Amino acid sequence: MFQAKIYVTLRKSVLDPQGGVVRKSLYAMGYQNVPEVRIGRYMVVDLEVADQDAAAKQVRDMCDKLLVNPVIEDYTFELVEV
Amino acid sequence: MKFGVVVFPGSNCDADCLHAIKVVTGQPVEYIWHKSGSVDGFDCIVLPGGFSYGDYLRCGAVARFSPVMTPVIDFAQRGGLLLGICNGFQILTEAGLLPGALHRNKNLQFLCHDTHLRIENNQTPFTSLATAGQVIRVPIAHGEGNYYADTATIQQLEENKQVLFRYCDPQGEITPAANPNGSVNNIAGICNRQGNVLGMMPHPERCAEDILGNTNGQLIFQSLLQQWQRRCG
Incomplete structure (x- = not known):
């Protein structure tokens, strides 16, 4: 069995208002060396699949169809055997 | 002319x-349950506002896979009149029936107030009774109505x-101050290339009676009826 750790963020070209507010807040707290904050989503998905290639293929498929909206979001993922 | 209003879990x-x-x-109108496998017999389908499936994952992302969406997408591709309001607009973009996406309002707030809308195209079944450039006042009520699409x-x-x-x-006047949510080019509603599918964030159903x-x-519901009568007698 594999576990996919999927990271979804807004694409670079899309304004991230939450990230902007957090960046300003950090700045006000004295962290003035933080030029950008992007806020995203972290998903942990278990897959009952025997081999890693099949797991990767299925994760990409699920991301493209449901978990990610490619119009505004990008994603990366890592797979660990569990 | 027979209207159908789709009901998803969380539509409100x-x-x-x-x-x-x-x-x-004054036309017949019925609810269509989200598990329905058919939309036969309807001339116009409305995807209403609300929080389908609790807005989990992304607004409209789960509703887009409701059983009813298969016949709804087929209906739209055959030229059927389809109107998505608010969450309905979000569902239409998630389903790929309209381009772009709706994400968090620029000021991160849920906005619930009247807006003014300029009607940019009155050559559609949804706006045929409008005069060119007519301004109407229609309320919005959304947290994620910030329309985005790439430049192309x-x-x-x-x-x-x-x-x-x-x-x-x-x-x-189209001004930055009049843009409540940060939408590109102040966009509040778009249709598909063929002109039979409309998605809009404002709520025309909330301002369609004297008592309100x-x-x-x-104007939108009357335009739909007039166009249908012109086409089908």
């Missing part, structure tokens, strides 16, 4: 839509006159 403007359509058009898509939408409604000031103090929203 379904009753308003049904009522407004009944009162404004926006250019196509503009060239094909698919932007039907733009947020404006009461005089009809505003009847501007009637």
Whole structure:
């Protein structure tokens, strides 16, 4: 069995208002060396699949169809055997 | 002309839509449950506002895979009239029936107030009774209505006159101050290339009766009826 750790963020070209507010807040707290904050989503998905290639293929498929909206979001993922 | 209003778990403007359509058009209108496998017999389908599936994952992302969406997508691709309001607009973009996406309002707030809209194209079944550039007042109620599409898509939408409604000031001027949520080019509603699918964030069903103090929203339902009568007698 594999576990996919999927990271979804807004694409670079899309304004991230939450990230902007957090960046300003950090700045006000004295962290003035933080030029950008992007806020995203972290998903942990278990897959009952025997081999890693099949797991990767299925994760990409699920991301493209449901978990990610490619119009505004990008994603990366890592797979660990569990 | 028979209208259908789809009910997803979490829809909350379904009753308003049904009522407004009944009162404004006098035509038959029925609910369509999200598990329905058919939309046969309907001439116009409305995806109402609300929080389908609790807005989990992304607004409209789960509703897009409801069983009813298979016949709804087929209906739209055959030229059927399909109107998505608020959450309905979000579902239409998630389903790929309209381009772009709706994400968090620029100021991160849930916005619930009247907006002015300039009607940019009155050559559609949804706006045929409007005069060119007419300004109407219609309320919004959303947290995620910030319309985004890449530059090439926006250019196509503009060239094909698919932007039907733009947020404006009461005089009809398109200004940054009149843009409540950060939408690209003040976009409040767009249609598909063929002109039979409309998605809009503002709620025409909430301003379609005298008792509500505003009847501007009637224009969309009346246009739909007039166009249908012209086509089908």
